[in-house]
Structures are given as C-alpha cells and as structure tokens.
Amino acid sequence: MHIAFIIESDYNSGGMERMLSTMANRLAAWFDITILTAFNEGRAPFFTIAETVRQVDLGLAQGDYPSGRLRKKAYRERLETYLVAHRHDVCISLGSLEYGFLPHIKDGSKKVLWFHFALNYDLLTTHLSSIGLVNRCIGRLRQAKRLLCARGYDRVVVLSEADARQWRRFVSRVSVIYNPVTIKPQRVADYSVRRAMAVGRLDRQKGFDTLIVAWKRVVTRYPDWQLDIYGDGPQKETLQRLIVAEGLQQSVFLRGRADDVASEYARHSLFVLSSRFEGFGLVLVEAGICGLPLVSFDCQQGPAEIITPENGILVRPVGDVAALATAISKLAGDAAMRRAMGQQALGLAARFNLDDIAGQWKEMLCALGGLARKIPARK
Incomplete structure (x- = not known):
C-alpha cells in the first residue's frame, strides 16, 4: 500500500x-x-x-x-x-x-x-x-x-x-x-530534589502565567523549592516580567528549549501541566515514564485519560490559582507521596x-x- x-x-x-x-x-x-x-x-x-x-x-x-x-x-x-x-x-x-x-x-x-x-x-x-x-x-x-x-x-x-x-x-x-511516547528514560527521577518542572511552548494556551502566580503561594510554604519551565515562544518576555513582578527571580527559571528533555525529567521530582486546553498532553506521559508524579489542570482533552489518583493530581477548575498551588504544595511537602505516585506513573509506558x-x-x-x-x- x-x-x-x-x-x-x-x-x-x-x-x-x-x-x-x-x-x-x-x-x-x-x-x-x-x-x-x-x-x-x-x-x-x-x-x-x-x-x-x-x-x-x-x-x-x-x-x-x-x-x-x-x-x-x-x-x-x-x-x-x-x-x-x-x-x-x-x-x-x-x-x-x-x-x-x-x-x-x-x-x-x-x-x-x-x-x-x-x-x-x-x-x-x-x-x-x-x-x-x-x-x-x-x-x-x-x-x-x-x-x-x-x-x-x-x-x-x-x-x-x-x-x-x-x-x-x-x-x-x-x-x-x-x-x-518517543523519549527513552535514562534514569528514574530523584524524589529527594526540591525542583518541579513544566514543559511547553511559551504561549497563552500553556497557562504558565497561572503557574507562576500559583508558584508564589507554593514557595511561601516551601521556600527551598524551585520551578524550571522549559520551552520557547511569544510570551517569553511577558512571563519573565511576571516572574520579576511576583519577586520569584530566585525560584522560577525560564530554561529555554531542552535538547535532552529525558535528562531534565530525571533532575526533577514533580511535573506540572498548567494548560488552559490541550489536544492531548503527551508531555504528561513523557514525564510519567521518567517516574515523575503529575499535577495537571483537568482541561477538557487528555489529562483525565492519563492521570489517575495513583500517579498524580487533577486540578479543578481549570485556571484556579489556589487549587493548583494546593496540589503542588501537597506533593512538595511529601517525598514519600512523590515517590509512590512517580513509581505508578512509570506504568504509562505500557499504554503509550x-x-x-x-x-x-x-x-x-x-x-x-x-x-x-x-x-x-x-x-
């Protein structure tokens, strides 16, 4: 054919x-x-x-x-x-x-x-x-x-x-x-590190503005945590200004595109998807097969077919800053929960x-x- x-x-x-x-x-x-x-x-x-x-x-x-x-x-x-x-x-x-x-x-x-x-x-x-x-x-x-x-x-x-x-x-x-899923995990995430990550194009769809505002609440409770955002796009300067306005220069970092994203997953212990909407959200699967516990807004397509109570937390409603901060904080404050959910997320490799x-x-x-x-x- x-x-x-x-x-x-x-x-x-x-x-x-x-x-x-x-x-x-x-x-x-x-x-x-x-x-x-x-x-x-x-x-x-x-x-x-x-x-x-x-x-x-x-x-x-x-x-x-x-x-x-x-x-x-x-x-x-x-x-x-x-x-x-x-x-x-x-x-x-x-x-x-x-x-x-x-x-x-x-x-x-x-x-x-x-x-x-x-x-x-x-x-x-x-x-x-x-x-x-x-x-x-x-x-x-x-x-x-x-x-x-x-x-x-x-x-x-x-x-x-x-x-x-x-x-x-x-x-x-x-x-x-x-x-x-197309990446090959190099090693499982280190659940002891206090670093969360997000990946995506820097545009309105991905909701990084909401994530940055939510992160201010997280870092108030857990000041030794860091958020790395990987990607590039039209909102880069806008997001950087928001980081400065929220006083998060020492806590939130725009890392640009990752040439080896599998290695980056392994250097973090928590993954966050803050999208307002998605076609599916394959980055959740990628992060999961690298052993990261998942936090995501329950936007209409995708996340609910990937995240279960065993491997992560779905946040409702979409765009709720307080709810997102609460979910992230729950995992940031509990290394055992991060490990348990991350180990369950490894099973996504078989489905995708x-x-x-x-x-x-x-x-x-x-x-x-x-x-x-x-x-x-x-x-």
Whole structure:
C-alpha cells in the first residue's frame, strides 16, 4: 500500500511534526510512505526522516502569494496535480491548509484527517475581538467549517476519547489513536530534589502565567523549592516580567528549549501541566515514564485519560490559582507521596508505546485500503 502524509511544511520543531516523523518512520516497515510538503522552501525536516520514507516538496514559496486565498489555490492545484499523477491508496492530512480541500481531490485515494488539536480549538483560540460574544461567534463559525470539511473524509483520527465523543456528535467515522511516547528514560527521577518542572511552548494556551502566580503561594510554604519551565515562544518576555513582578527571580527559571528533555525529567521530582486546553498532553506521559508524579489542570482533552489518583493530581477548575498551588504544595511537602505516585506513573509506558500504537495505525490503514490479509514487516 502507498500512504501519503500531507502537511504544509515539516521544518518546524512542533509536536505535530515530531509525531509525523515518528509514525511515518515506523509505518515504513509495512507500507510505502511519502511525506508531501508544499512550503519547505529548501529547508530540511526538523526531525529525522528514515531513508525508507520518500520526501516530496511541491516547491511553493509563501512569499509568492499576496493573500491566503491565492496561496491556498496554488497549493491545491499543485497537490492535485501530484496526487493524480502518483497513485496513493490513502492520503492523510495533518490538518494544515490542505484539510479543507483534500477530500475534493479525485485521485482515487481514501482520505484521513489526523487532527492534533481539540475540536473546540477554534472556540478557545479566537481573540480577534475584545467582545466575548463576537469571539464566540467567530469560533463557532470556524468549528462548523471544520466539521463540514471533516464529513468529507473517510476517517478522522483524534487524540483522546473525550475529544472523540465531541466529534461523534457530528461525524460518524472517528477513531481514537493516542500519540506514542518517543523519549527513552535514562534514569528514574530523584524524589529527594526540591525542583518541579513544566514543559511547553511559551504561549497563552500553556497557562504558565497561572503557574507562576500559583508558584508564589507554593514557595511561601516551601521556600527551598524551585520551578524550571522549559520551552520557547511569544510570551517569553511577558512571563519573565511576571516572574520579576511576583519577586520569584530566585525560584522560577525560564530554561529555554531542552535538547535532552529525558535528562531534565530525571533532575526533577514533580511535573506540572498548567494548560488552559490541550489536544492531548503527551508531555504528561513523557514525564510519567521518567517516574515523575503529575499535577495537571483537568482541561477538557487528555489529562483525565492519563492521570489517575495513583500517579498524580487533577486540578479543578481549570485556571484556579489556589487549587493548583494546593496540589503542588501537597506533593512538595511529601517525598514519600512523590515517590509512590512517580513509581505508578512509570506504568504509562505500557499504554503509550510506539509498537502498539503503530499497530493501531496499521490496522486502520489496511481496513481503509481494503486489505484483509496481514501485511508482513519488510526485511
């Protein structure tokens, strides 16, 4: 079978690009895999792509088009020409610019939408107006458009059961396939250290502003504790100013991107996810398999499918500074609890391992492609 993953570009270092490379490389053991990009403009993929995976860029340049409409039109024309000329059994959109028109390309392939965000993403990220009602109307229109497009796909793949329940109210062909964990723990966390950590892009979604304010309450009770935030993004300067305003320069540190995040997990004894919303929250799984106890807001998608009373604490409601501070403080003050929950979190490795999740993709793709027989792995 010939499978094409389609994305605007894959030179960025985001989680979607990481999952693309991970699954494309693994599925190449069974299928002929192509990654189709449009706007790489000569830049290499950020994550390593196996030699067994074909990479094709359609040769478009963002700067050549004065408007988004013209850019989308050129992308569709170039992609349609390629897909008609090069037969694929299944084409998988990662939800970038092509998701709206891919089902309308008549190339004979089955179409899959692999959506890496929550269905209500548009409602949660619309900030075009300071008027709440306008924001909600814009968000609902975008969500309605997304659902209308999704109905043209043969399968929609989402990242959590909670999100799937929302999708299935409008779209019947929905599958849940978790993202696999990709890091390899080097050693289990040291529960005696008084350091907590958080990881994510420094933007509003991740709620680091809430975490920093909550941390002031934590450090009042436990002044020898430290919080390290790993990541980069548009709110870096804003968050640094907040750290200074709260007087936390000796307690909270923006560490930038971690080249070896597994090593960083091992140097901490507590992980916190303060996101306002998530597509899933794979960092919770990563931290868990490195033996860290987990604290997370119970945002709509993901955390409740990862965190149990045995391996961490879910905090409600989302955005509650006092509740988050209380949960963190509970673990900060009890090394035995950190150890017990961290040891339980190690079990997440079995639920989110790459081989099992790749097997779920293989089964779904074979069903779409009409293959009843089992496909053996390549030698």
